[in-house]
Amino acid sequence: xxxxxTGPASPRPTPGGVLRVTLGAExxxxxxxxxxxxxxxxxxxxxxxxxxxxxxxQGPKGQLAESWESPDASTYIFRLRQxxxxxxxxxxxxxxxxxxxxxxxxxxxxxxxxxxxxxxxTEVLDPRTVRFRLKAPNAAFLLDAADIKVVPPNFDERxxxxxxxxxxxxxxxxxxxxxxxxxxxxSSGQPYLDELVFLPTPDENQKLVLLESGQVEFTDTxxxxxxxxxxxxxxxxxxxxxxxxxxxxxxxxTRADRPxxxxxxxxxxxxxxxxxxxxxxxxxxxxxLKSNAIPPRHWAxxxxxxxxxxxxxxxxxxxxxxxxxxxxTLQLKHLTSRAEFFPIAQVIQANLAEIGIRVExxxxxxxxxxxxxxxxxxxxxxxxxxxxxYDPDSILGxxxxxxxxxxxxxxxxxxxxxxxxxxxxxxxxxADRKRVYDHAQLIVQYDAPGIILNERPILYGAxxxxxxxxxxxxxxxxxxxxWLSR
Amino acid sequence: xxxxxxGALAGALLFAAVxxxxxxxxxxxxxxxxxxxMQDRLQPPSARHLLGTDELGRDLLSRILHGxxxxxxVGVVAVGIAATAGTAMGLVAGYYGGALAAVIxxxxxxxxxxxxxxxxxxxxxxxxPSLTNAAVAIGIVTIPAFARLAQASALAIKEREFTDxxxxxxxxxxxxxxxxxxxxxxxxxxxxxSVSFANAILTEAALSFLGLGIQPPTPSWGAMLDTGRRYLxxxxxxxxxxGGAILIAVLGLNLLGDGxxxxxxxxxxxxxxxxxxxxxSG
Numbered sequence: 020x021x022x023x024x025t026g027p028a029s030p031r032p033t034p035g036g037v038l039r040v041t042l043g044a045e046x047x048x049x050x051x052x053x054x055x056x057x058x059x060x061x062x063x064x065x066x067x068x069x070x071x072x073x074x075x076x077q078g079p080k081g082q083l084a085e086s087w088e089s090p091d092a093s094t095y096i097f098r099l100r101q102x103x104x105x106x107x108x109x110x111x112x113x114x115x116x117x118x119x120x121x122x123x124x125x126x127x128x129x130x131x132x133x134x135x136x137x138x139x140x141t142e143v144l145d146p147r148t149v150r151f152r153l154k155a156p157n158a159a160f161l162l163d164a165a166d167i168k169v170v171p172p173n174f175d176e177r178x179x180x181x182x183x184x185x186x187x188x189x190x191x192x193x194x195x196x197x198x199x200x201x202x203x204x205x206s207s208g209q210p211y212l213d214e215l216v217f218l219p220t221p222d223e224n225q226k227l228v229l230l231e232s233g234q235v236e237f238t239d240t241x242x243x244x245x246x247x248x249x250x251x252x253x254x255x256x257x258x259x260x261x262x263x264x265x266x267x268x269x270x271x272x273t274r275a276d277r278p279x280x281x282x283x284x285x286x287x288x289x290x291x292x293x294x295x296x297x298x299x300x301x302x303x304x305x306x307x308l309k310s311n312a313i314p315p316r317h318w319a320x321x322x323x324x325x326x327x328x329x330x331x332x333x334x335x336x337x338x339x340x341x342x343x344x345x346x347x348t349l350q351l352k353h354l355t356s357r358a359e360f361f362p363i364a365q366v367i368q369a370n371l372a373e374i375g376i377r378v379e380x381x382x383x384x385x386x387x388x389x390x391x392x393x394x395x396x397x398x399x400x401x402x403x404x405x406x407x408x409y410d411p412d413s414i415l416g417x418x419x420x421x422x423x424x425x426x427x428x429x430x431x432x433x434x435x436x437x438x439x440x441x442x443x444x445x446x447x448x449x450a451d452r453k454r455v456y457d458h459a460q461l462i463v464q465y466d467a468p469g470i471i472l473n474e475r476p477i478l479y480g481a482x483x484x485x486x487x488x489x490x491x492x493x494x495x496x497x498x499x500x501x502w503l504s505r
Numbered sequence: 506x507x508x509x510x511x512g513a514l515a516g517a518l519l520f521a522a523v524x525x526x527x528x529x530x531x532x533x534x535x536x537x538x539x540x541x542x543m544q545d546r547l548q549p550p551s552a553r554h555l556l557g558t559d560e561l562g563r564d565l566l567s568r569i570l571h572g573x574x575x576x577x578x579v580g581v582v583a584v585g586i587a588a589t590a591g592t593a594m595g596l597v598a599g600y601y602g603g604a605l606a607a608v609i610x611x612x613x614x615x616x617x618x619x620x621x622x623x624x625x626x627x628x629x630x631x632x633x634p635s636l637t638n639a640a641v642a643i644g645i646v647t648i649p650a651f652a653r654l655a656q657a658s659a660l661a662i663k664e665r666e667f668t669d670x671x672x673x674x675x676x677x678x679x680x681x682x683x684x685x686x687x688x689x690x691x692x693x694x695x696x697x698x699s700v701s702f703a704n705a706i707l708t709e710a711a712l713s714f715l716g717l718g719i720q721p722p723t724p725s726w727g728a729m730l731d732t733g734r735r736y737l738x739x740x741x742x743x744x745x746x747x748g749g750a751i752l753i754a755v756l757g758l759n760l761l762g763d764g765x766x767x768x769x770x771x772x773x774x775x776x777x778x779x780x781x782x783x784x785x786s787g
Contacts (some may be wrong), residue, residue, distance in 0.1 A: 224735060244547075244560075244736055300543035301561075358735050362560050365721050369541045369561075380721055 032487060032502035034211045039235040040496070041220040043356040044385050045193060049179045051168035052119075052127035055393075056385050057406070057494065058356075061239065062217055064495050065198050067168035067181035070097050070116070071161060074491040075409045076264070079161050083111065083169060083182065083205075092156035092445055095164065099147045104203045105171045106186035113149040117141045119169045120151075129393075129424050130417070134163045156445035158452065159410035166408065184210040184499035193219060204499070211487070211502035223358045230255055230480050236503070237488075238480040239496065243303045243359055246478060258479040258490050262307040263316040265406065265492040266414045267477055269298070269363060271470040272392065272401040276430030280349075280399060284342035286467040290327045292335035292374045293367055298473050301362045305476035311464060312407075312418050312471050313456070318449065319411035321457040324464040332373060339374045348377040352392055353402035355382045363472065364402055393428045401428070404475045406494045411456040412443050418471075419463050431468030513764015519757030523750075527573030536564035538571040539722045547740050556746045559729070560736060565743065568724035569750045575719050576706050576726055576754065579640045583705040584698055586644025591651025592694060596686050598652070599659025600678070606656070613652045621646040625708055629717040639718040643705045654697050658690040692769035699762035703755045710751050726751050 046059045051067045054060055064073075070084040081087070084097040103111035123135040137160070140152040153160060171180055179187050184206070185198035196217040200210050218235060220226050223242035229235045231254060241249060241257055250257050260267075273280040273289070280286060290310065299308050310327035313320045339345070349371075353364045361382065368378040378400070383391065392401040405425065407417035420426040420440055439459040443452050477494045487500045526533060536554075542562035550557045556565040594613065598606035616624070628642035662668060663686065671685050712718035713727030721728065726747045733744030 224737075242735070244739060248738075294543075297541065297543040300546065361721075361732070365561060366541060366543075368722055369539065372539075382716055 030504075032208070032211045032500075033504065034208070034502065035213050036211075036503040037214040037216060038212050038237055038485065038498065038501060038503065039216045039218060040237040040498075041226040041229065041235055041239055042196075042217050043219075043223075043239055044221060045219040046190075046196065046217075047386050047389075048176065049187070049190065049196070050126075050174075050176045051170065051179075051181065052123040052131045053129070054131060055129045055389050057404075058219075058385075061496050062196055062198075063168060065183055065185040065215055065498055066179055066187060067170070067183045069165045069168050071165040073162070073165040073408070073493060073495055074489075074497075075162055075165070076492050079165075082165070084164075087161070089160075092158045092160075092447055093153040095151045095153070095160055096144070097149050097151075097164070099149070100205050101147070103182060103205055105182050106180045106201050106203075107171070108203075109171055111169065111171075111182050112146045113143040114146070115169055115171060116149045117143055118172050119167060122170065122174065123167065131166070131168075133423055134166055137163070155441060157412070158444050158447045159412040160444075162408045162410045162413060185212075185215050188214075195219070206499065210499040212498060215498055221356070227255075227480065230482065233482070236482045236485050240357060241478045241480045243301075243305055243476070243478075246303060246305060249480065254483075256481045256483055256485070258481060258488055259305075260477045260490050260492055262305075262474060262476075263309075263314055265474065265477055265494070266312065266314055266317070266409060267404065267406040267475045267492075267494060268309070268312060268418075269472040269475045270403050270405040270418065270425070271367070271472055272398070272403070272425060272429050273467075273469060274396065274399050274428075274430060275468045276432070277399075279342075279344040279347050282342045282344055283466060284338045285344050286470070287465075288335040288338035288342065288374055289371060289376070290467045290470045291331045291338065292376075293327070293370050293470070293472060294330045295328055295473055296330065297366050297370075298363055301359055301366060302473065302476055305478065307474035309473055310471050311460060312414050313411055313460060314474065317409075317411070317414075319414075319453055319456040319460075321460040323457070324460040325467075326464070327467075327470075330370075335374045339376075345375060347375070348379060349399045350379045350381055351400040351402060352381045352383050352388060352398050354385055354388055354404070356385050357404065360402060367400075367402070367472075393424055396428050396430070398428075402472075406475070406477075409492055411452070411459075412440060415456065415459050415463060416440050418469055425469065429468050431466065433462060433466060433468075436462045436466075510764040510767060512760045513768070516757045516760025516762075516764060519753055520761055521757075523573055523754045523757060524577065526570050527577050530567070530570035530574060533570055534564065534567040536567040538563060538567040538724050540564075547736055547743075549740055550742055557740055557742045559743060560732065565729075565746050568729060569726070569746055572724040572726045572729060572747070573750065573754070575636060575723060576709055576751075579636060579643065579709040579719075580702045580705040582637075582640035583643035583647060583709075584702050586641065587647035587651050587701060588694065588698055590644075591648040592655045592687070592690070594648070595652040595655025595657075596659045596682055596690070599656040600663055600682055600686060609652070610656065613649045616646065617649040617653075619646075621704075622708060622711055625712060626715065626717055629712055634712075634717045634720055636719045636723065639709055639712050642712075643708050646708075647701050647705065650701060651694075651697060654693055655690055658693060659686050662686050662689045692765075696762050696766040696769065699758050699765060703758035703762070706751065706754050706758070 042058045044058045046062050051063045054063050068082045072080040072082045085100045087097045089095050120135050120141045123131050137153050138151050139154045142150045184204050186201045188197040188199050190196045199214045226238040230238050249255050308328050353360045364380050371378050392398045407413045417423050418425050421432050439455050443455040484504050486504050487502050545558050545562040548558045554564050594609050598609040624646045625642040629638050632638040710727030713725040714731040719725035729747035
């Protein structure tokens with residue numbers, strides 16, 4: 020699973036060179052505590068480190084932390100590596116961790132803020148040891164700790180200093196973000212690249228043209244209609260995650276606290292009416308057929324919960340007539356950052372027309388979409404791509420819980436579901452946790468507050484000279500181990 | 506008169522074909538332009554689908570024919586708005602002159618100062634993207650062409666003897682405007698109408714291409730051109746079909762407009778006759 024796709028038994032990495040990478044959209048901010056889009060995350064992962072690495076498919080791995088322990092599910096102690104430094108040379112100590120938590124709490128927004136809200140106290144035990152006391156037990160806190168990106172006390176967004184493998188050079192709006200090798204990085208020899216340049220390139224076909232003509236070395240997506248042809252042509256390597264593993268999904272948010280979508284039967288009808296097999300064709304068979312946020316190959320997946328994988332139009336129509344809602348028009352706001360959002364939205368529109376729901380489509384750029392849908396909650400249906408952290412608490416919590424960003428936008432309140440999430444965090448053994456999440460999936464799949472529309476494929480394009488890239492189930496792009504063969 | 510000008514005849518025939526195809530779109534093709542069939546998607550032209558299928562397996566020929574309805578109705582509404590409002594404004598300005606003309610014509614100049622497409626984009630972005638709003642926006646940006654033309658006509662016609670004669674017989678302003686100026690303005694109006702109609706179709710296609718015009722699932726040539734672009738290396742037919750439809754409609758209208766101008770403008774008619782005479786006949 021998620022095996023390094025780097026070809027034959029790795030020769031020794033050669034240092035040096037510049038890697039140019041496309042981004043589907045301009046980042047909205049380089050402040051790691053305010054990031055909201057995937058593109059913010061892509062740049063942030065190069066500049067900042069967390070206590071742990073954020074790919075947990077092989078279990079937790081230390082990044083700034085060299086070891087950690089958890090006497091109980093609400094206390095976590097991290098021991099930092101020796102001699103850590105920020106890009107500007109100041110030492111990174113337990114005090115920096117404490118400052119980071121305080122700053123995200125005071126100035127953070129969205130997901131980065133939600134992560135630290137659970138922390139009751141951050142205690143510096145010695146310059147290299149920090150202890151978190153949580154407000155409530157959270158067995159999945161290690162994953163959250165990976166996402167808390169550490170910044171120095173004099174952090175300034177215009178010159179974002181972190182401790183990640185690359186340090187900031189410049190951000191020319193709509194042109195590029197340039198970062199260069201941080202020579203003081205803790206992992207010896209890494210990063211191998213001298214420089215990394217992110218180029219916002221909204222058009223997917225253009226990304227491929229840039230790659231094939233050698234104007235970039237790496238693309239953050241591959242246009243789905245062309246994946247087969249690109250694989251066969253062999254001039255460009257397609258890296259990806261095997262299907263069924265990643266919590267990546269296309270996600271249809273429903274405004275569940277306002278008519279008509281506050282009506283359970285309308286939401287169920289919508290989910291039954293959508294033809295997910297047709298949607299899998301829209302993505303040219305890439306990805307996985309699924310209607311559950313927990314991926315089918317995940318340890319927490321519950322096959323007993325309601326599945327909408329098979330379209331059931333008769334049932335959808337019956338639910339609609341039982342709901343008493345008729346002749347309704349819904350507005351669907353969808354992203355434009357990937358080409359497939361347009362045909363997906365059109366399939367939804369055609370599918371829902373068959374159960375008497377008229378859908379108006381409104382394509383929006385990601386920054387506008389986030390503001391209108393997630394922040395102002397000005398929407399009825401919202402189509403996006405999501406990729407929560409790997410733990411079931413994060414997957415279910417991030418997508419549906421009223422206490423998290425997407426759930427807040429949806430406005431679905433279900434006490435039992437929230438209690439299940441709390442319980443899942445308080446128990447530690449995986450078998451015990453599985454029982455809890457099995458139950459949570461039963462609830463959320465029945466209530467359909469947000470609708471999962473298959474796995475959103477994670478694919479990257481790279482020139483054959485790009486080596487050492489390891490795709491991660493969360494679609495974070497890590498370049499510290501990447502090098503260029505000559 | 507059209508028989509004398511083969512270009513105009515061809516234009517008229519092309520445009521008539523577009524109109525008929527759009528009117529009888531439902532009867533000409535067995536497919537529902539909205540019916541999604543994923544298993545048939547992005548097919549090349551075949552006996553079953555004469556122009557192939559789009560990214561959702563919808564028959565492209567049906568979508569092109571039905572798209573014609575949208576384009577033509579935008580053209581009719583837009584040109585209707587522009588011709589009515591523009592001609593009225595221009596005739597009034599030309600006839601009365603003075604402060605009234607200054608106000609009207611400066612307003613028109615103001616409209617003219619913006620590039621038409623940019624203004625139409627701004628209008629649809631404000632009003633919200635839809636077929637009606639696109640038509641209204643295009644109508645508004647087309648007003649200046651009609652207003653300027655009508656004003657020029659009015660200035661010339663009001664000095665003619667027959668206008669004086671009408672007034673001497675006791676005709677009021679309204680009578681002169683509607684029964685004297687307007688009928689004498691019909692020839693340039695017809696030419697302008699056909700040219701503006703072609704421009705309206707082009708502008709609508711541009712707006713839809715940018716996502717500001719006709720909204721899915723309603724088929725639209727401009728939107729199809731845009732979507733087809735994403736699949737260019739798999740089915741070039743997709744964009745070519747949409748582009749071809751726009752080409753045929755616009756070419757037809759422009760040829761027709763050219764022919765009408767030649768036929769209706771007395772000065773050009775003389776020039777054309779002279780030109781024809783210089784060519785060896787036989």
